[in-house]
Amino acid sequence: MLIEAVVPFKPVNPKSRLSSVLSTAERELFAEAMLTDVVLSLKEAGCIPFILSTVPLHCAHAEVKVSADELNPALNRLIGSTSGPLLIIMADLPLVTPGVVRRIISTPSDIALGPGRGGGTNAIFIKDRSRFHVDYYGASFIKHQKIADQAGLSCDTVDSFRLHTDVDEREDLVELMIHGHGKAVNFLKSCGFSLLIEKGRVGISRSSEQ
Amino acid sequence: MLIEAVVPFKPVNPKSRLSSVLSTAERELFAEAMLTDVVLSLKEAGCIPFILSTVPLHCAHAEVKVSADELNPALNRLIGSTSGPLLIIMADLPLVTPGVVRRIISTPSDIALGPGRGGGTNAIFIKDRSRFHVDYYGASFIKHQKIADQAGLSCDTVDSFRLHTDVDEREDLVELMIHGHGKAVNFLKSCGFSLLIEKGRVGISRSSEQ
Numbered sequence: 174m175l176i177e178a179v180v181p182f183k184p185v186n187p188k189s190r191l192s193s194v195l196s197t198a199e200r201e202l203f204a205e206a207m208l209t210d211v212v213l214s215l216k217e218a219g220c221i222p223f224i225l226s227t228v229p230l231h232c233a234h235a236e237v238k239v240s241a242d243e244l245n246p247a248l249n250r251l252i253g254s255t256s257g258p259l260l261i262i263m264a265d266l267p268l269v270t271p272g273v274v275r276r277i278i279s280t281p282s283d284i285a286l287g288p289g290r291g292g293g294t295n296a297i298f299i300k301d302r303s304r305f306h307v308d309y310y311g312a313s314f315i316k317h318q319k320i321a322d323q324a325g326l327s328c329d330t331v332d333s334f335r336l337h338t339d340v341d342e343r344e345d346l347v348e349l350m351i352h353g354h355g356k357a358v359n360f361l362k363s364c365g366f367s368l369l370i371e372k373g374r375v376g377i378s379r380s381s382e383q
Numbered sequence: 384m385l386i387e388a389v390v391p392f393k394p395v396n397p398k399s400r401l402s403s404v405l406s407t408a409e410r411e412l413f414a415e416a417m418l419t420d421v422v423l424s425l426k427e428a429g430c431i432p433f434i435l436s437t438v439p440l441h442c443a444h445a446e447v448k449v450s451a452d453e454l455n456p457a458l459n460r461l462i463g464s465t466s467g468p469l470l471i472i473m474a475d476l477p478l479v480t481p482g483v484v485r486r487i488i489s490t491p492s493d494i495a496l497g498p499g500r501g502g503g504t505n506a507i508f509i510k511d512r513s514r515f516h517v518d519y520y521g522a523s524f525i526k527h528q529k530i531a532d533q534a535g536l537s538c539d540t541v542d543s544f545r546l547h548t549d550v551d552e553r554e555d556l557v558e559l560m561i562h563g564h565g566k567a568v569n570f571l572k573s574c575g576f577s578l579l580i581e582k583g584r585v586g587i588s589r590s591s592e593q
Binding site: 272273288290291292293310311312314315330332333334335336337338344347348351352368370373374375 | 482483498500501502503520521522524525540542543544545546547548554557558561562578580583584585
């Protein structure tokens with residue numbers, strides 16, 4: 174069965190914590206490259222992805238729905254609007270591969286959560302939409318576990334660093350440079366980024382910085 | 384087949400980057416608790432763990448060998464000393480479970496690497512010791528991939544956030560508080576640590592700090 178997968182996306186001034194290394198225009202292109210990597214992995218894993226964007230957007234690889242609502246009400250309206258399984262996955266996960274997506278959607282449990290670094294939730298697979306809702310921000314991973322528990326739903330944690338690594342800060346770019354495989358890492362390389370090893374620590378440098 | 388697993392350990396002044404939140408004595412106890420979590424997961428997964436310590440040490444759960452050498456020569460001497468498969472795994476991985484260990488040692492490849500955050504290598508499983516050596520520090524994950532490649536060995540990457548998350552800094556304690564299950568997280572709780580959510584970000588606080 175093909176599984177619907179929604180990727181929330183906020184195209185305007187994205188990834189502001191990368192503003193010390195990327196201009197606004199570059200951050201927009203970088204966010205779109207990460208989004209494309211996620212969407213292509215979803216398609217290759219047999220999902221039907223669509224993008225839930227805060228503003229109109231063109232994407233060659235997936236349908237785009239626009240909602241100006243905040244993340245939680247927008248997603249909860251979507252969850253309540255129809256039945257069948259749904260995968261929710263964040264757009265800033267350029268390390269995700271089709272294999273990771275298959276691990277999530279093949280869970281034997283009612284719910285599969287992909288934890289993000291710092292208590293977040295980077296992916297949620299919901300087999301039965303009628304008994305679950307989302308509550309993002311803060312320690313959302315713990316909140317989502319509680320929501321499943323209170324609804325009597327079994328809940329699996331997907332153990333994947335590719336799913337755990339959302340790209341928000343400069344040090345996250347190191348992970349992408351080492352473990353990336355798609356458009357986002359190619360974008361970074363085209364901007365002149367490379368790995369920099371100093372005193373045993375691994376960082377990144379940009380050719381114009383040197 | 385039971386697989387030999389070595390856990391390098393440096394008991395003196397461990398985890399210095401946690402000195403803002405834990406005293407020297409506490410860091411020693413915390414490092415030992417993390418080591419015990421790793422050793423118990425190895426045993427439950429069917430490995431025979433031993434600790435390669437820089438100074439004499441008592442451990443109730445595993446044999447201890449002492450080597451004052453640096454990490455790379457100490458491990459490479461060990462790799463060359465005998466034959467058969469060997470798992471090398473770091474001591475600061477308290478999120479590791481027996482299931483993660485089983486994923487590493489059941490690799491179909493000649494080598495399995497567990498990447499650590501920032502380019503490191505948190506675990507290496509070597510099926511045939513005669514054709515591999517280690518080169519830790521810096522972007523060791525990339526170095527280990529090259530060593531395998533140059534020896535003609537197939538090399539697998541184990542995709543696990545539990546293996547990826549080495550506990551070095553204050554923010555890593557958040558991961559342990561959320562996803563931990565053993566002695567290390569219990570030690571933190573006994574010290575008065577709890578999760579602290581401020582402005583949507585998840586951190587930790589200690590009762591004496593409040």
